[in-house]
Each structure stands twice: as C-alpha cells, then as structure tokens.
Amino acid sequence: xxxxxxxxxxxxxELDNLLDLANDIENHPQKxxxxxxxxxxxxxxxEPSTRTRLSFEAAMLNLGGSVLGxxxxxxxxxxxxxxxxxxxxxxxxxxxxxAIRHPKEGAALVASQKSLIPVINAGDGGHQHPTQTLxxxxxxxxxxxxxxNITIGLCGDLKFGRTVHSLINALIRYxxxxxxxxSPDELRVPDYIREDVLEKNDVPYEELERLELAMPKLDIxxxxxxxxxxxxxxEDYIRMKDFYILNKEKMELAKPDMLVLHPLPRVNEIxxxxxxxxxxxxxxxxxxxxxxxxxxxxxxxxxKGDTTC
Ligand code: NCD
Numbered sequence: 197x198x199x200x201x202x203x204x205x206x207x208x209x210e211l212d213n214l215l216d217l218a219n220d221i222e223n224h225p226q227k228x229x230x231x232x233x234x235x236x237x238x239x240x241x242x243e244p245s246t247r248t249r250l251s252f253e254a255a256m257l258n259l260g261g262s263v264l265g266x267x268x269x270x271x272x273x274x275x276x277x278x279x280x281x282x283x284x285x286x287x288x289x290x291x292x293x294x295a296i297r298h299p300k301e302g303a304a305l306v307a308s309q310k311s312l313i314p315v316i317n318a319g320d321g322g323h324q325h326p327t328q329t330l331x332x333x334x335x336x337x338x339x340x341x342x343x344x345n346i347t348i349g350l351c352g353d354l355k356f357g358r359t360v361h362s363l364i365n366a367l368i369r370y371x372x373x374x375x376x377x378x379s380p381d382e383l384r385v386p387d388y389i390r391e392d393v394l395e396k397n398d399v400p401y402e403e404l405e406r407l408e409l410a411m412p413k414l415d416i417x418x419x420x421x422x423x424x425x426x427x428x429x430x431e432d433y434i435r436m437k438d439f440y441i442l443n444k445e446k447m448e449l450a451k452p453d454m455l456v457l458h459p460l461p462r463v464n465e466i467x468x469x470x471x472x473x474x475x476x477x478x479x480x481x482x483x484x485x486x487x488x489x490x491x492x493x494x495x496x497x498x499x500k501g502d503t504t505c
C-alpha cells in the first residue's frame with residue numbers, strides 16, 4: 197500500500213506515467229467513468245479549502261466512486277480531542293482511500309502511519325502540498341510541452357507557501373531548470389530548501405526582490421498569496437500582503453509565451469485585468485487539478501486499466 201506525502205514519493209518515471217494517464221483522462225473521460233465504481237474517497241479537511249477538496253471529490257465522482265468526509269476540524273471528533281492518527285485508523289474502516297489537510301506540518305504522515313488505506317497529503321501546514329505540485333507539473337507539461345529547460349519565477353510568500361516548497365522539490369529532478377525566487381526579505385524561501393534542496397543539488401537559482409527585474413527572463417511565473425493564516429501577527433501580514441501585484445503593465449515585460457500560474461485562491465497579487473491575457477493559465481490549472489487527482493486515485497488504488505479498481 198502506498199501513500200503520497202511528498203512529490204518525491206513518486207519516481208520521475210512514475211510521475212511521467214501519472215501525467216500521461218491524466219492527459220488520457222482529459223481526452224477520453226468516458227473510458228474512466230466506472231473505474232472506481234463501489235469505491236469511496238474520504239476527504240478529511242481540518243483547514244479551509246475550495247479547490248483541493250472539491251477537485252478530489254469531483255475526481256472520485258468522475259471515476260464512478262463516492263465521497264464522504266468533513267470540511268473543518270469543528271465538524272469532526274478533533275473538536276473532542278481525538279488524534280489524527282485515531283481518526284484516520286477509523287476512517288480506514290469506512291473508505292478505500294483518504295485525502296487529509298491539516299494545519300500542522302507532518303500531520304498527514306502521522307495519519308498515514310496507522311492507516312489501513314492509502315493516505316494523500318492534501319497540504320500539511322507550511323510544509324508540502326504534493327497534489328498541487330502534480331497539478332502544476334501537468335499544467336506546465338501540457339501547456340509548455342516540457343518540464344526541463346525552463347526558467348521559473350516563484351513570487352510572493354516563499355517562506356510559508358507549501359505549494360512552492362513542493363514544486364521546488366519536484367522540479368529539481370528535471371534538467372536545466374533555473375529558479376528565480378522573488379520575495380521580500382522576510383518571506384524568503386526557508387534555509388532548508390535553499391541549502392538542502394537547491395545548493396546541495398547544484399540547482400541554479402537567484403533571489404530577487406523586484407518582480408519587474410525577473411519578468412523578461414521567465415518561461416513561467418508562479419504567483420502565490422501571502423499566507424495570512426501562518427503569520428504570527430496581523431501587522432506583519434498587512435505590511436506584506438500587497439507587496440506584489442501582477443498587472444497588465446508588468447505583463448508587458450514578459451515573454452510572449454510566458455505562462456502565469458497560481459495555485460489559487462488569489463487575493464490581490466494578480467490584478468483581474470490579467471485574467472484575459474492568453475498567458476494567464478491559473479484557471480486552466482485548476483481544471484488540470486481534477487484530471488491529475490483522478491490519475492492519482494487510480495494509481496494508488498492500483499487500477500489495472502480494464503476493470504474497476
Ligand atoms: C494552496 C494551499 O492550500 O496551500 N491552495 C490550494 O490548495 N490550491 C495555496 C494557498 O492557499 O495559497
């Protein structure tokens with residue numbers, strides 16, 4: 197039985213197969229409409245979510261399966277003091293696969309250790325968000341045609357943004373990927389990512405504060421929201437929240453085929469006047485999130501390709 201805690205839990209080969217499967221699902225959805233008949237997905241969300249939870253649920257429904265779960269800690273026995281480990285052990289008796297989101301780093305791992313069913317980390321605090329990374333990789337590979345030979349700018353809250361941490365971990369495995377890390381000093385990427393992931397693997401990167409300076413060299417610009425819920429005090433958040441606003445003028449500095457991605461939700465960091473720019477790919481990215489989660493569910497439930505899981 198396999199769980200997904202980090203994008204590195206999948207080898208590059210397995211990841212390629214998963215992305216191929218996601219593309220096939222996009223092109224031939226009817227082929228997969230009964231692949232999970234009779235199977236259940238539990239979504240255990242201790243933290244707010246729109247896209248991740250609903251795209252997981254849509255993915256399982258598209259596969260013919262059904263869904264159960266809770267969308268806040270208050271509506272689960274966590275409110276009575278139950279541990280995630282006990283909750284997951286019990287949910288293992290009700291479902292065939294589970295996705296868990298929790299505000300504490302490492303909570304998904306703890307949940308997986310006593311689970312009898314595959315557990316997917318749907319975001320653990322400021323740590324990792326592997327299924328967003330699968331979504332990002334599918335979006336880049338489908339719209340750009342490659343995952344290697346790219347210069348990617350990651351902009352915004354690189355300190356608390358778990359999608360950024362997971363994406364860096366995943367992309368360093370492809371050749372000739374250069375990172376431009378664009379953030380205010382206080383929201384720089386954590387040392388463990390800079391030193392243990394980028395420097396240790398000789399991955400080229402630079403750190404900049406001004407988005408304008410980075411724009412002309414980027415193939416992909418990955419914008420992120422300042423993670424309000426992970427700040428220790430409101431004043432710091434207010435000072436940081438509008439540090440970057442991508443607008444039409446800044447888009448003029450970019451390559452004609454640069455892609456703008458964002459895991460969403462957006463707050464102010466991308467002005468709505470960018471939405472009509474053909475390079476804005478963040479809503480398409482949300483759609484790809486469904487295909488890739490369908491592919492992930494099939495992979496973890498060991499779908500054989502002809503019958504139901
Ligand atoms: C992200 C998350 O939860 O980390 N959202 C998502 O899953 N699409 C990004 C964010 O909340 O800023």
